[in-house]
Amino acid sequence: MxxxxxxxxxxxxxxxxxxxxxxxxxxxxxxxxxxxxxxxxxxxxxxxxxxxxxxxxxxxxxxxxxxxxxxxxxxxxxxxxxxxxxxxxxxxxxxxxxxxxxxxxxxxxxxxxxxxxxxxxxxxxxxxxxxxxxxxxxxxxxxxxxxxxxxxxxxxxxxxxxxxxxxxxxALQDPLTHLGNRRVLEADFVRLQALAKRAGVPLLLTLWDLDDLKGVNDGQGHVAGDAYIRDFAQALRLNVREGDGLYRLGGDEFCGLHLGLFEGSSVSLRVRAVFPNVSVGWSEALGTLEETLAQADRHLYAEKASKRPIKLPKLPS
Incomplete structure (x- = not known):
């Protein structure tokens, strides 16, 4: 059945x-x-x-x-x-x-x-x-x-x-943001990857991570944290191309699939102009979903590391 x-x-x-x-x-x-x-x-x-x-x-x-x-x-x-x-x-x-x-x-x-x-x-x-x-x-x-x-x-x-x-x-939608969930991402990735190969165009995966969700939750409460997540989802939805796939993977992590896009800097600039407190990594979808996510994740955390303030050692008094 x-x-x-x-x-x-x-x-x-x-x-x-x-x-x-x-x-x-x-x-x-x-x-x-x-x-x-x-x-x-x-x-x-x-x-x-x-x-x-x-x-x-x-x-x-x-x-x-x-x-x-x-x-x-x-x-x-x-x-x-x-x-x-x-x-x-x-x-x-x-x-x-x-x-x-x-x-x-x-x-x-x-x-x-x-x-x-x-x-x-x-x-x-x-x-x-x-x-x-x-x-x-x-x-x-x-x-x-x-x-x-x-x-x-x-x-x-x-x-x-x-x-x-x-x-x-x-079952297929994130209840907070109404974006697709991981199950939808897995299905769309296979479908769009096959379409990209047939059309001879790239498929780009972008990975997004909110910079200070924990600080918002701790300082203002989880209601404010939920609003923070929804605000980013709306910024993402309004600043990508029509037809791009958008997904919330959980917590403060989001993902996008962009058919025919070679790199993610243009998308990143548009989204950050509205919502600056986010880090992003991307990778062309050449392998499996897990491999592509891992590559985008490395790019993402390299960017997050570059944003961290340098902690100077305490000078003796």
Whole structure:
């Protein structure tokens, strides 16, 4: 199972599985009691299912499912009206109609929400088979309830989709700065490195370290320290090129990926013009991520060492 797959994607995949499994009762009943309308229905439904599945893989899934549902509804209403169909011969047309149309109404409501619910009611009530009002009301109540269940499923899936998106963002995003985290950096590094090789351009990795985060935390508190980190993240975001990858690796350490950039001095000057209290190192991404980070780290700490004030020895009094 793909755990990154969204609830909606899983629901679409489950729909086609149910659409195929729904044919199983017919395979057991029609060989013994069926006539030409029954076998024609089976063949047409299988063709509609194959067409819908093919369209869902190549186009958007919702229109493909809607087409399958509408074709299924038309096939059912045609089938019920045939005098040689199984429900007509055994006199359970109303019950068969409700049983066969209910999945269509459920699906339309689940896929399209309120609009699907309204369409489902219109379709379902327009082809009720029994002529007496009480039995029409009884069948209509069942169909309306099924469409309402589909509406509940629709909004339940929407809530699950929102929760899934929030969890995915939390797993791939630094919560304080909303930059990518180490997991995103690892994926982007491989992708951009391959793109750089194909395009024949360099990929530069920059490594940033705030100069005095500990002093801010100790002197002003961690709330001020968090604001200090967010301020730098904003300065970094506004002063790199659009499309450059930005990541927080943890604490006061940040990273950037810059496709087509040969060296980092231009980026460094722009960022430091806004946020001067930062050290930076960079390296061209010629090896693995770990090797590139290590090279940039050596450059970074050489710069930090050059900033440290020289401590003079105490003179004897």
């Amino acid at each position: 793909n755990w990154l797959e969204s609830p909606q994607q899983r629901a679409y995949r489950t729909y086609w599985l149910i659409a195929v499994v729904g044919m199983v009762p017919a395979l057991f009943i029609h060989p013994f009691f069926g006539r030409w309308p029954d076998f024609l229905l089976d063949g047409a439904y299988l063709a509609a299912t194959a067409l819908g599945w093919w369209l869902a893989r190549r186009l958007a899934p919702r229109p493909a499912i809607t087409l399958h549902l509408v074709l299924g509804f038309l096939l059912v209403t045609w089938y019920i009206a045939q005098p040689e169909s199984l429900p007509s011969r055994f006199d359970f047309r109303e019950e068969a109609y409700v049983a066969l149309v209910a999945p269509t109404l459920l699906g339309l409501s689940a896929v399209w929400g309120v609009w699907g619910f309204a369409l489902a009611l219109l379709m379902g009530f327009s082809r009720l088979q029994n002529s007496t009002l009480p039995e029409q009301l009884s069948a209509g109540y069942v169909l309306a309830f099924v469409a309402l269940v589909g509406l509940v499923i629709h909004y339940g899936l929407r809530r699950l989709e929102e929760a899934h998106e929030n969890l995915a963002n939390a």
